[in-house]
Amino acid sequence: MANDFTPILILVGLAAIICGAMVTLSWVLGPKKVTPYKSSPYECGVTPSGSARERFPIKFYLVAMLFILFDIEVVFLWSWLTVFVDPKMGSAAADLNFQVFSFVAIMVYMLLWIIGDWYVLKIDAINWDEEAALDAAKLGTVLEPLAEGDAA
Amino acid sequence: MKDIGQGIEWLSVNQPMTLAAIRVLLMVLPILVIVPGLIWYERRLLSWMQDRVGPNRTGTITLKNGKKIRTFGLLQPIADGVKLFFKEDITPATVDRVLYFISPAIALFPAFAVAGTLPWGPGYGTYGHLTPVWGSEIGVLYMLAISSLGVYGVVLSGYASNNKYSLMGGLRGAAQLISYELAMAMSLASIILVSGSLKLTEVVKAQEGQLWGVVPGIQNWFIFTPFGFLSAVIFLICMVAETNRAPFDLPEAENEIIAGYHTEFSSMKFAVFFMGEYAMMFIFGGIFGVVFLGGYNMLPIQWAELAANAPGYSFLHFMRDLNYWMAPLTFLGKCAAGMTFYIWLRATLPRLRYDQLMALGWKFLLPAAVANFIVSASWIMAQKLWGWQGAVGASIGAVLIAIGLYSAIRKAMNKGTTAMEKRSVELSEGTETIPSIRAVELV
Numbered sequence: 001m002a003n004d005f006t007p008i009l010i011l012v013g014l015a016a017i018i019c020g021a022m023v024t025l026s027w028v029l030g031p032k033k034v035t036p037y038k039s040s041p042y043e044c045g046v047t048p049s050g051s052a053r054e055r056f057p058i059k060f061y062l063v064a065m066l067f068i069l070f071d072i073e074v075v076f077l078w079s080w081l082t083v084f085v086d087p088k089m090g091s092a093a094a095d096l097n098f099q100v101f102s103f104v105a106i107m108v109y110m111l112l113w114i115i116g117d118w119y120v121l122k123i124d125a126i127n128w129d130e131e132a133a134l135d136a137a138k139l140g141t142v143l144e145p146l147a148e149g150d151a152a
Numbered sequence: 153m154k155d156i157g158q159g160i161e162w163l164s165v166n167q168p169m170t171l172a173a174i175r176v177l178l179m180v181l182p183i184l185v186i187v188p189g190l191i192w193y194e195r196r197l198l199s200w201m202q203d204r205v206g207p208n209r210t211g212t213i214t215l216k217n218g219k220k221i222r223t224f225g226l227l228q229p230i231a232d233g234v235k236l237f238f239k240e241d242i243t244p245a246t247v248d249r250v251l252y253f254i255s256p257a258i259a260l261f262p263a264f265a266v267a268g269t270l271p272w273g274p275g276y277g278t279y280g281h282l283t284p285v286w287g288s289e290i291g292v293l294y295m296l297a298i299s300s301l302g303v304y305g306v307v308l309s310g311y312a313s314n315n316k317y318s319l320m321g322g323l324r325g326a327a328q329l330i331s332y333e334l335a336m337a338m339s340l341a342s343i344i345l346v347s348g349s350l351k352l353t354e355v356v357k358a359q360e361g362q363l364w365g366v367v368p369g370i371q372n373w374f375i376f377t378p379f380g381f382l383s384a385v386i387f388l389i390c391m392v393a394e395t396n397r398a399p400f401d402l403p404e405a406e407n408e409i410i411a412g413y414h415t416e417f418s419s420m421k422f423a424v425f426f427m428g429e430y431a432m433m434f435i436f437g438g439i440f441g442v443v444f445l446g447g448y449n450m451l452p453i454q455w456a457e458l459a460a461n462a463p464g465y466s467f468l469h470f471m472r473d474l475n476y477w478m479a480p481l482t483f484l485g486k487c488a489a490g491m492t493f494y495i496w497l498r499a500t501l502p503r504l505r506y507d508q509l510m511a512l513g514w515k516f517l518l519p520a521a522v523a524n525f526i527v528s529a530s531w532i533m534a535q536k537l538w539g540w541q542g543a544v545g546a547s548i549g550a551v552l553i554a555i556g557l558y559s560a561i562r563k564a565m566n567k568g569t570t571a572m573e574k575r576s577v578e579l580s581e582g583t584e585t586i587p588s589i590r591a592v593e594l595v
Contacts, residue, residue: 007172008268008286008294014180015264019257019424026420027253030241039245041315042415051246052316060323063510067330070518074337078293078350081341085348085532096536103533110526114557117519126514128507 062125073113080106157278164281175285179267183431188229190430194495196225201499232423239419244314247416251312256417256424259305263431266298270438273448273479275353284352291352292344295439296337299394302432303329305425306396306403306413313416321412324506325403328393331513332400336390338521339383342528343374343443356447360454371452375444379528384444386521388493391436393513395429397494399501402509437490438483445486448479523554 041048080102087098120126163171192207199206211227214220243252269291273279288294303326310322344350347358363370364377374380393400404412414425446452455472462468475482504512527550534546 004168004172005286006169007175008288010172011176011179011268011285012265014176015261016257018180018184018264019260022260022420022424022427023253023257026237026239027241029237030239030419033240038242041244041246041313042410043316044410052314052319056319056323060327063327064330067334070334071330071337074334074341075293077341078344081344082348082350084345084529099533099536103529106529107526110522113522117522121515126510128510 059128066120066125069116070113073109073116076109077106160278160281171281172285175282178282179270179272179285180264183264183267183434186434187427187430188233189226190434190491191229191232191426192226193491194430194498195228197492197495198499201496233420236420236423241419241421244416246314248312248314251308252416255305255309255312256421258308259302260424260428260431261305262298262301263428263435265301266295266432267435267438268298269294269352270435270442271353271356271447272438272483274476275357277476279476279479287353288351290350292340292350292355295352296333296340299432299436300329300333302394302428303333305428309417309425310403310413313413315416317409317411318413318415320409321403321405321415324409325396325413328396328400328402328509328513331510332390332393332517335386335513335517335521336394338518338525339386339390340443341521342379342383342525345525345528345532346374346377346379352442352447355443356449359446360449362454363452369454369458371446371449371454373444373446373449373452376452379524379531380444382520382524384440386517386524387440387444389512389517391440392494392497393509395432395436395494397429397433398498399503400509401503402506405503433494434487434491437487437493440490441483441486448483450475450478450482519558523558527551527554 041052043049084099084102087095089095089098160171163174196206196208207225207228209228210225210231211223212220243249268285269288271284273283275283275287284291286294306325306329307322310318310320310325313319343355347355349355349358359371359373361372362368363372365372375384396403402408402412404414409415414422417425441447453471455468455475459466459468459472527547530550531543531547535543538546
């Protein structure tokens with residue numbers, strides 16, 4: 001009974017129905033009077049300039065990739081967390097043996113984690129400081145200063 | 153009371169499906185009912201903190217004899233909700249229609265689904281059949297997974313709106329939510345390590361033992377233990393950031409990006425984002441209560457253990473039974489305390505700058521949570537090997553190593569001042585010329 005998936009399916013289904021109903025009801029119930037001004041994107045009352053489907057800072061993409069890496073590392077820990085205190089290996093000696101072995105293994109794992117985190121912070125992947133982000137030396141190329149004629 | 157208990161017993165044997173439906177309704181209906189109340193509570197408490205009155209008129213009925221029935225404005229959010237249902241649902245012409253339609257629903261969904269493994273009462277007796285909705289072995293994992301679904305609502309609504317402010321808000325929201333998700337999962341790691349189970353009822357049970365394993369009569373709530381306290385602080389900061397609340401409300405920072413990811417939404421679609429946010433805040437208060445504050449236990453006192461040694465039906469037995477039967481109210485009280493904390497924070501703290509936000513998440517909370525995890529694992533290992541004297545020595549060593557590593561990282565990170573600091577130093581020393589915008593003003 002406890003491991004039966006029925007309750008969670010009912011809960012997820014009910015939640016989905018409620019969410020769908022909320023969104024659909026307002027769409028059905030409200031009046032519809034479309035005017036050009038209402039249906040333009042809101043840009044503080046100024047005439048909208050172009051689409052928003054443009055380039056955005058690469059930093060956000062970088063953070064998302066780092067999240068996936070680190071989150072998987074956290075998820076790998078979960079299975080060990082539940083067995084470490086009480087491994088139930090059969091005998092006390094076997095328990096201790098497993099605990100010492102797995103503890104050392106996890107500490108090596110965490111050391112790799114720390115090195116990874118240190119590297120990420122070192123290359124300023126999380127640094128939102130404008131000056132650091134645009135530092136030409138960090139980008140690997142030294143930008144040529146603009147010549148007088150190029151400014152125009 | 154006894155009949156109800158027997159009825160539930162009968163249902164659990166003969167009609168498990170009906171009982172499952174009852175469990176789900178007992179979880180979902182209170183959330184639906186309580187959200188307008190939460191909005192009212194926030195508005196009233198915030199006004200009180202800001203020396204205002206807040207909504208206090210709606211719902212006052214004047215009878216024929218001049219008597220008034222007051223509800224202190226409690227019906228205000230309901231009136232707002234009814235109004236929002238009948239408002240025009242403006243869909244801008246440039247949006248991605250499918251995503252625009254479903255993204256508010258995605259934002260609301262985790263608020264109802266996240267509490268699926270959260271126990272609001274004891275896991276035995278009558279309440280044992282009613283809670284949690286899903287007595288799963290992976291309760292904490294489920295909770296983290298569902299709560300991180302909220303990021304889809306934010307980033308999809310930002311993208312679908314085809315508005316520059318929305319896109320900016322959505323991107324900010326995505327980066328913020330995933331960054332704090334990490335520290336949150338890592339802070340829970342040391343709790344799971346000690347309680348030895350991902351099941352939330354087991355986490356509560358682990359907190360009913362003796363304080364630090366030695367003090368009799370007092371429950372070992374994780375917030376009283378050193379590692380648990382650090383985890384609690386990290387979790388508390390992360391749960392505020394996860395719900396996009398002040399001081400971490402950058403995805404919807406009004407004075408920078410209008411309303412962020414929900415700029416283009418109107419009528420109930422707009423309100424759905426807020427429903428999700430408020431329900432999520434309330435449930436996060438409950439999660440904090442379950443993981444760190446002993447769940448449904450009213451006070452950190454082991455009534456059951458004390459009563460076992462007492463003769464007859466004494467005060468201790470009465471308190472044990474009271475603690476059992478008041479469990480849902482205690483749980484709701486802990487949720488409400490979490491909500492009050494959120495409102496208090498909103499009234500107190502100014503918003504963070506974006507670089508400060510990312511720095512706090514990645515350079516402080518995440519390393520602190522990892523250090524906490526390593527130290528608590530080392531403590532358990534050392535205690536197993538050398539007893540508690542060895543554990544004290546080993547953990548002091550571990551803490552010193554952690555502090556050394558952390559300060560080394562900090563030193564490496566903060567080599568050289570940030571651009572903003574440099575600028576303010578230069579301005580105060582007068583080495584930088586006056587910025588051009590100032591010059592324009594002066595002209």
